[in-house]
Structure formats: C-alpha cells, structure tokens
Amino acid sequence: MPRACLHLLACLLALTFARAEDSVSWEMTPPVAGPGQPFRLQVRIESDVILGPADRVGRELKPPRGMALRFSGQLFRANTTEATLNFSGVAPEEEGAHVIPSFNIRFPARLIKIPAITVNVSAATGFRRDGQARAELVMPTRTYYVGERIPGAILLKGSEQEMVNGSFGVECEAEGFTFQQTGARNEDLPNGQGLQTGFELTPIRTGSSEITINGIMLVNTGGLGGFATQGRDRPFTFRRRVTVEHVPETGRPAEWTGAIGRFLAESVSVSNTKPEVGEPIRLRAILAGEGNLDRILPPELASNETWDVVPGNDRRFRRTEDQRSFTYTLVPRLPGKHLTPAIRFAVFDPETRTFQRLEFAAQEVTVTGNAPAKVELVSLDPGAAVGTGKPAAGLATPDPTHHGLLDRGVQAVAPLAASRPFWATNAVLASLGLTLFAAAAWTAYLLAHPEILLRARARRTLQACRREATAARDEIGFANACVRGMRAGCAPWLDAEPAALTQSDIRRVLPQADAGLLDRVFRRADGDKFGSPATSALRAEAPALLGLLAELEARL
Amino acid sequence: MRTWWLLLAGLLAAPLPAAEPNADAGQMAYAAGDFVGAVEKWQAAILAQGATAGRLAALGNAEWKLGRKGRAMLCWERALLLDPRDPVATAGIRHAQSAGGIDRPALTWAENYASFLGADTWLVLATASFWLVVLCLLLPRLRRRAPTEWQEKAVVAGATIFLLSLPGLWGAHVYARRAVVRQADIFLRLTPTARGEPVSGVAEGDIVRTERPFNGYVRVTTADGKSGWLQAREVEPLWGGGLPANLDQKPAP
Structure with a gap:
C-alpha cells in the first residue's frame, strides 16, 4: 500500500512538472530575408507563472557573424503569464541559414531558455537595397487562344531607397483583346518592397498583334525616414507581340463547348432523389478551376425515354470563387430506379495544348408513381376546318335581359375573395373588435381592483404636494403642503379620506417616522385651527419631511 | 320572421323585368340567324354595361352556333359563376355535353x-x-x-x-380551379416540355381541373381522370375575366 501511494505521488509530480513546462515560439518578418535586409524577430513565451518584465535581455544575445541584432522592446502586460519580446536586425550579406544561438531571458519569477533560431537569407526574395523602383510585366509567354482568359500582373518593385506606394492609370492598348483589372488594384508584394496589380486579357480574334500596357507608379525617394520622403510619379510602358490562334480542330471532342483552362468537376447534386413520374427535379453541377468560366456554353443534355430535360438557368459564382454552376430540370417519364444523364465536358489546356475530358457522375434517383397505361397517338390534321368535328345544333334564342337582384353586371368575373377592400374592411372590423375587447377587459380589471386607481390618484396628489413644498417660500405653506401630501399618501393604506387623517394615522403607516417631527409639522399646519400655533422653525427639518414624502411615494 | 326570409329569397331568385322596353338587338340578330351580329352586339353590351349571367349565357349560345366551343363553354361557365341557376347557361352546358361531345368533370359533393x-x-x-x-x-x-x-x-x-x-x-x-380548353387538336403531355410525350387528346371546350403551373405549362386533370400537362395558353381559367380571351391577338411585349 505505501508503495502504491509513492507511485501515485510520483505520477502526480511528473504531471505537475510536465504542466510547468514553458512554451516558446518565434516569428520572423519577412520569413526569408534578402542579403542585408532589415528584419524583425518576435519571440512569444507562455508560462504557468506570472512573468513580469524581462531583465537584461541583450546580455546573452550573440548573433552570428555578419548579422546585426538587438533587443527592441517588450510588450508588457501586468499579471499575465505571457510575454512578447521584439528584436530587430539586419540579415547578413552571405546567403544561407544563419543560426542565432540559444540564449536565456530572465524574468522575476523564472529563467526562460530560448532555443536556437535560424534566419534564412536568400537573394531570390527580390530585396534590393539600392536601385530605382521598376515595373515588371508577368504574363505567360506562349501562343494564346481565342476566348481564353489570360491572367497577368504588373509587379512594381521598389528598394530601400525608392519605395513604391501606389499606381494609377493602368490601361491597355491592344486590338483584338479585352482587358480587365482583377482583384485589389495595389496588393503588397511578399517581400514588402512593392506592389502588384492583376489583370485579365481575353483574345477575341486570331492574328499577331502588339499589346501595350502603360500606367504610372508613385515612388517615394529618400528612404524610410519620416521627414525626408519626397514623392514623384514615374510612368511605365510594356509592349509585347503576341500570337492568337483558334483552339485546334485536330482532336477536338464533340462535347467541347469553349472551355479553355484547367477545371475540375466540383460536385453534382439533385434536388429530389424520390420524385414522382412527371414531377420535375433539378440537377445541378458545379465546375471549378482557372479559365474562361464566363464563356463556357452549358453542355446539352438530350432527352431520352427515361428523362425529359429542360435547360435551366446557370450562374457564375463570385469572381473570386472561380466556380460556375449548370442547372437542368429533369422530368422523369417512367417509374423505377434511374440514373440521371451524365454531364460531359471537354476542356482545352493552353499550356499543354491538349484536350481533356471531364464528367459529372450520374446520380441515382428512385421514381415513384405509375407509368401511363396507354398512350393515345394523337393524329393532327392541319387541313381540317375548326369546329367541323362535332355538330352544333339546338339552343333556342336566349333572353339576355334576364338577371337576378344581385346580378348587376361586372367588368370581370372575379371572386369577392380576391377583392382587397373586402379583406381590408374585415381587418378593420377585427382590429376594432380587439380594441374594444381589450378596453372592456382593462376596465373590468380596474373595477375589480379599485386600489390601483386610488394609489395612482394618491401618487399624483403626493407628487404635486412635494413640488409645492419644495417651492414654498414661507413655513406655513411648506407645512401645509407636507401635511396634505402625507395625508394623501397614507389614505390608500388606511382606506380613508385624506382630510380625515390625523397625526397618529400617519404614524400607523410610517411607524419609523420621528414623532416629534410629525408633531411639529402638524402643529404648524393645523395649529391655528385648534388654538395652538407652533413657533418652532421647520426649515432645518425640510429634508427629513421631504424624505418622508418620498418614502410614501415610493410605497405607492 | 319567416315572411322576411321568404321575401328575401323571392327577391334573389325572381327574374327582374327587362330594363329596356325594346327587344335586345343581339337577341333579334340571333333569332334571325345572324350569329356573328349577335356576338358583336352582346360583346358590345358586356363591354359597355358589364357582364351579367344572362348576357354571358346568351353570348355563349351565339358562340356555340359559330362553332367556337371553347369560347361558348367559357361564357356559360362564367354565367354560372355569377348565377348558379342561370337556365340558359345550364341548358347550354347540358347541350354541349350531350350533343357536342364536351367533357366536363362531374361535380363533387362539395x-x-x-x-x-x-x-x-x-x-x-x-x-x-x-x-x-x-x-x-x-x-x-x-x-x-x-x-x-x-x-x-x-x-x-x-x-x-x-x-x-x-x-x-x-x-x-x-x-374555381377549373379551366376551359381553348385550342383545338391538342393533347395532354406526360411532361411539361416541348418534347413531352402525348398522353391523351383533349378537345376544345373541354373542362379540366387545374393544379400547379410549371415552365409555362399547367398540370390538369381531365373529366375521365387523366392527368398531364397543357400549355398555359391552351386553357383559360373560369375566374378572372369577362369576355373570353382573344387567342388570335398577340400579347403585348
């Protein structure tokens, strides 16, 4: 038994120590730095004790050769178990992985060990310390095809000396193309030293032509210094000769309907998997990928002995989603288990210059109901005269003037139920009835509970007396208002007339009230009637009396 | 009290005397065999003075004489909506069913x-x-x-x-969910599509019960219980109009 207890204690201790392990993470911006590029290192520490401010952080920091690194500050929050420390540095000129050795950070409660951190330096990031800002055109270099969507971008690359802040006036001069900017006009480049603007080109006829894209970029010279920056516009122009052809006819499948790009069959679904014979259901297929989604003609589905197909509406999702749906309405002709028609696509890939086939899988549907027992073949004879099939005879001369009392003649044979004034009148009557019923119910309730009205009336009188007492300039007026208010406030509780209440009645309702105070105020108010005028001053006791009135009002 | 009820019933049921002392012009044309003239005059009367059960029933007779069964049935049915006991409309429908071969669904108990x-x-x-x-x-x-x-x-x-x-x-x-077939030589389709398979033929003037519309078609049930789809323009509902629609006139864009 003692052995088992020791084992249990050891397990608990192990769990406690495991829980006490500190968590350290770090992040570098940018993730890969260019040679000589400034970077920022952020170290985040989570512990199980309150950490507080770090002490002498830079002492143990030993950056690798060629790298400048210094502690730039701590994001400090009191009484938390987390700490965030920022370091700033400059990457070495030499490419490769540079390791910052492990170092310790001292907190008041604990010493935290930071593991070794690797800083990757590569010239491929495009970071430039010197040099002018420049624009680059990114477009696929190949033969284009009529109707395809060609994505492109203009990269505006800056340097430490010339920062690119924006661009405007980007336009394209190209015959036989449509040009459209896509996405945000100025998106940051990954290395933070420039911007990019995306666009789409769509060739609309074959031939060889020249594309000209020009615009203006905004450049800040003078580095990053806050007061030394000077901005100026710098135009750029690109000219590129391109060749446009039709999608090749060789090997073109019959089901190709203009799709150029790289697509995949995202999903296919039916609205109802158990319809009846003759009940329309919806078949929806979603195509996703990169390419000319807008220009694809919906593939045709032919009706067959099982399905009658009605072409439905199809729609493009938001441009960013790169999806398009095709919807068909299918009407089952026969009962039983059937597969919906498969939707087949052919797609031309402009990169590989080959056609690919896509197919939305057929869906299984169980059709209930009965098939038509016998289909009558209707033979139409367009030459037959109308109305000659059956004889028309009989029918004596009618009397159109014959009509009843309520049959006064209408412009359209429409039911009264479709009349809006009829229902509006009924609605008004219903509202009126409900209002009357509610009023009657409320009146009956008040009659059954008369104390509600008594209290409301007493509350109004009491409020008026309080206002009068507050505004009174002489003591007799003040005393009269207070006494009247106390009588009005106490009357509902004693079921008596207010004027009949005496000082002792007030004390029955307010037993905690000062008897002397009540005596003085009643003597002041009513003393003249009974030959015992008061001489004491009440002004000093005004707050107490007003407090009594307030208490009475609150109790009502 | 009983006297009052009897008086009210008599007012509702009893035909009023002719408002016009002279004989109706359409009535004279009809008696003379000029059914086109009768149709024109009764149509003008309906447009000018409103549709009554008597006028609609009389117009139905004239239309029937001209062989326009769809229009005739529609007039008679609308006359019965205004006055369920109109004798001319009742006789006309009975005649159409017996001599004219018009199919009309049997009335339910309701x-x-x-x-x-x-x-x-x-x-x-x-x-x-x-x-x-x-x-x-x-x-x-x-x-x-x-x-x-x-x-x-x-x-x-x-x-x-x-x-x-x-x-x-x-x-x-x-x-009220009935409609009159307005076109001749049409057929019920199995599906509401242009390529819908014909199920059964329906004749102009037949009365059908209508259900839901879809894709420009309406699902109907004929008098003999066959269900299928007809184009919406091939039938005209009983409620909602005075004179029958003119199918030769193209709808406004």
Whole structure:
C-alpha cells in the first residue's frame, strides 16, 4: 500500500512538472530575408507563472557573424503569464541559414531558455537595397487562344531607397483583346518592397498583334525616414507581340463547348432523389478551376425515354470563387430506379495544348408513381376546318335581359375573395373588435381592483404636494403642503379620506417616522385651527419631511 | 320572421323585368340567324354595361352556333359563376355535353353543395355570420351584462350559418380551379416540355381541373381522370375575366 501511494505521488509530480513546462515560439518578418535586409524577430513565451518584465535581455544575445541584432522592446502586460519580446536586425550579406544561438531571458519569477533560431537569407526574395523602383510585366509567354482568359500582373518593385506606394492609370492598348483589372488594384508584394496589380486579357480574334500596357507608379525617394520622403510619379510602358490562334480542330471532342483552362468537376447534386413520374427535379453541377468560366456554353443534355430535360438557368459564382454552376430540370417519364444523364465536358489546356475530358457522375434517383397505361397517338390534321368535328345544333334564342337582384353586371368575373377592400374592411372590423375587447377587459380589471386607481390618484396628489413644498417660500405653506401630501399618501393604506387623517394615522403607516417631527409639522399646519400655533422653525427639518414624502411615494 | 326570409329569397331568385322596353338587338340578330351580329352586339353590351349571367349565357349560345366551343363553354361557365341557376347557361352546358361531345368533370359533393349559391354569396354569408357571432358575444361583455335571449339565439343562428357555409366556401374554391380548353387538336403531355410525350387528346371546350403551373405549362386533370400537362395558353381559367380571351391577338411585349 505505501508503495502504491509513492507511485501515485510520483505520477502526480511528473504531471505537475510536465504542466510547468514553458512554451516558446518565434516569428520572423519577412520569413526569408534578402542579403542585408532589415528584419524583425518576435519571440512569444507562455508560462504557468506570472512573468513580469524581462531583465537584461541583450546580455546573452550573440548573433552570428555578419548579422546585426538587438533587443527592441517588450510588450508588457501586468499579471499575465505571457510575454512578447521584439528584436530587430539586419540579415547578413552571405546567403544561407544563419543560426542565432540559444540564449536565456530572465524574468522575476523564472529563467526562460530560448532555443536556437535560424534566419534564412536568400537573394531570390527580390530585396534590393539600392536601385530605382521598376515595373515588371508577368504574363505567360506562349501562343494564346481565342476566348481564353489570360491572367497577368504588373509587379512594381521598389528598394530601400525608392519605395513604391501606389499606381494609377493602368490601361491597355491592344486590338483584338479585352482587358480587365482583377482583384485589389495595389496588393503588397511578399517581400514588402512593392506592389502588384492583376489583370485579365481575353483574345477575341486570331492574328499577331502588339499589346501595350502603360500606367504610372508613385515612388517615394529618400528612404524610410519620416521627414525626408519626397514623392514623384514615374510612368511605365510594356509592349509585347503576341500570337492568337483558334483552339485546334485536330482532336477536338464533340462535347467541347469553349472551355479553355484547367477545371475540375466540383460536385453534382439533385434536388429530389424520390420524385414522382412527371414531377420535375433539378440537377445541378458545379465546375471549378482557372479559365474562361464566363464563356463556357452549358453542355446539352438530350432527352431520352427515361428523362425529359429542360435547360435551366446557370450562374457564375463570385469572381473570386472561380466556380460556375449548370442547372437542368429533369422530368422523369417512367417509374423505377434511374440514373440521371451524365454531364460531359471537354476542356482545352493552353499550356499543354491538349484536350481533356471531364464528367459529372450520374446520380441515382428512385421514381415513384405509375407509368401511363396507354398512350393515345394523337393524329393532327392541319387541313381540317375548326369546329367541323362535332355538330352544333339546338339552343333556342336566349333572353339576355334576364338577371337576378344581385346580378348587376361586372367588368370581370372575379371572386369577392380576391377583392382587397373586402379583406381590408374585415381587418378593420377585427382590429376594432380587439380594441374594444381589450378596453372592456382593462376596465373590468380596474373595477375589480379599485386600489390601483386610488394609489395612482394618491401618487399624483403626493407628487404635486412635494413640488409645492419644495417651492414654498414661507413655513406655513411648506407645512401645509407636507401635511396634505402625507395625508394623501397614507389614505390608500388606511382606506380613508385624506382630510380625515390625523397625526397618529400617519404614524400607523410610517411607524419609523420621528414623532416629534410629525408633531411639529402638524402643529404648524393645523395649529391655528385648534388654538395652538407652533413657533418652532421647520426649515432645518425640510429634508427629513421631504424624505418622508418620498418614502410614501415610493410605497405607492 | 319567416315572411322576411321568404321575401328575401323571392327577391334573389325572381327574374327582374327587362330594363329596356325594346327587344335586345343581339337577341333579334340571333333569332334571325345572324350569329356573328349577335356576338358583336352582346360583346358590345358586356363591354359597355358589364357582364351579367344572362348576357354571358346568351353570348355563349351565339358562340356555340359559330362553332367556337371553347369560347361558348367559357361564357356559360362564367354565367354560372355569377348565377348558379342561370337556365340558359345550364341548358347550354347540358347541350354541349350531350350533343357536342364536351367533357366536363362531374361535380363533387362539395361543388354540388356550393352550386346552391354563388361563391360570393357563400363568402358574404360566412363573413356576415362570423361578425354577427362576434358582435353578439362581445356586446354583453362590453356592456357588462348577461347576454339577452335574442343575443343567444343570434349566436346560435350565426354559428350555424357559418358552419353551414364552410363546405360551400370549400366547394366554390375547388370549383374555381377549373379551366376551359381553348385550342383545338391538342393533347395532354406526360411532361411539361416541348418534347413531352402525348398522353391523351383533349378537345376544345373541354373542362379540366387545374393544379400547379410549371415552365409555362399547367398540370390538369381531365373529366375521365387523366392527368398531364397543357400549355398555359391552351386553357383559360373560369375566374378572372369577362369576355373570353382573344387567342388570335398577340400579347403585348
């Protein structure tokens, strides 16, 4: 038994120590730095004790050769178990992985060990310390095809000396193309030293032509210094000769309907998997990928002995989603288990210059109901005269003037139920009835509970007396208002007339009230009637009396 | 009380004397065999003075004489909506069914019940009896008195009339979902599509029960119980118009 207890204690201790392990993470911006590029290192520490401010952080920091690194500050929050420390540095000129050795950070409660951190330096990031800002055109270099969507971008690359802040006036001069900017006009480049603007080109006829894209970029010279920056516009122009052809006819499948790009069959679904014979259901297929989604003609589905197909509406999702749906309405002709028609696509890939086939899988549907027992073949004879099939005879001369009392003649044979004034009148009557019923119910309730009205009336009188007492300039007026208010406030509780209440009645309702105070105020108010005028001053006791009135009002 | 009820029933049922002392021009044309003239005159009368059961029934007769069965049936059916006991319309429909080969769905028990009065009359009865009951229940409470004997009787009478009018309302609602086939040589389709398979032929003037519309078609059930789809323009509902629609006239864009 003692052995088992020791084992249990050891397990608990192990769990406690495991829980006490500190968590350290770090992040570098940018993730890969260019040679000589400034970077920022952020170290985040989570512990199980309150950490507080770090002490002498830079002492143990030993950056690798060629790298400048210094502690730039701590994001400090009191009484938390987390700490965030920022370091700033400059990457070495030499490419490769540079390791910052492990170092310790001292907190008041604990010493935290930071593991070794690797800083990757590569010239491929495009970071430039010197040099002018420049624009680059990114477009696929190949033969284009009529109707395809060609994505492109203009990269505006800056340097430490010339920062690119924006661009405007980007336009394209190209015959036989449509040009459209896509996405945000100025998106940051990954290395933070420039911007990019995306666009789409769509060739609309074959031939060889020249594309000209020009615009203006905004450049800040003078580095990053806050007061030394000077901005100026710098135009750029690109000219590129391109060749446009039709999608090749060789090997073109019959089901190709203009799709150029790289697509995949995202999903296919039916609205109802158990319809009846003759009940329309919806078949929806979603195509996703990169390419000319807008220009694809919906593939045709032919009706067959099982399905009658009605072409439905199809729609493009938001441009960013790169999806398009095709919807068909299918009407089952026969009962039983059937597969919906498969939707087949052919797609031309402009990169590989080959056609690919896509197919939305057929869906299984169980059709209930009965098939038509016998289909009558209707033979139409367009030459037959109308109305000659059956004889028309009989029918004596009618009397159109014959009509009843309520049959006064209408412009359209429409039911009264479709009349809006009829229902509006009924609605008004219903509202009126409900209002009357509610009023009657409320009146009956008040009659059954008369104390509600008594209290409301007493509350109004009491409020008026309080206002009068507050505004009174002489003591007799003040005393009269207070006494009247106390009588009005106490009357509902004693079921008596207010004027009949005496000082002792007030004390029955307010037993905690000062008897002397009540005596003085009643003597002041009513003393003249009974030959015992008061001489004491009440002004000093005004707050107490007003407090009594307030208490009475609150109790009502 | 009974005298009042009898007087009201007599007013509703008794035909009024002719408003015009002279014979109706359409009536004279019809008697002379000029059915086109009769149609024109009765149509003009309906447009000028409104559609009554008598005018519509007479127009139906003239249309039938011209061989336009769809228009004739529509006129007669609309006349019966205005006056369920119009003798001319009733005779015309009976003639069309027997001699003209027109198919008309048999009335259900609710429709039979509803045909005792017009749809609007049923609705007025139901509404008036409902408000009578509400008033007689509310009035004693507003006055805070016990209901009097006549009020109790009125509640019982109103509630009875209201309950009796419910089947009439339902029957009128079902009856109103009928339509007349307006085109000759058409057929029911299995599916609501242009390539829909023909199921059964229907003739101009046949009455069908309509259900839901879809894709420019409407699902119908014929008198012999066959269901299928007809194009919406091939049928015309009973409610909603005075004169039958002119199918030769193209709709406005």
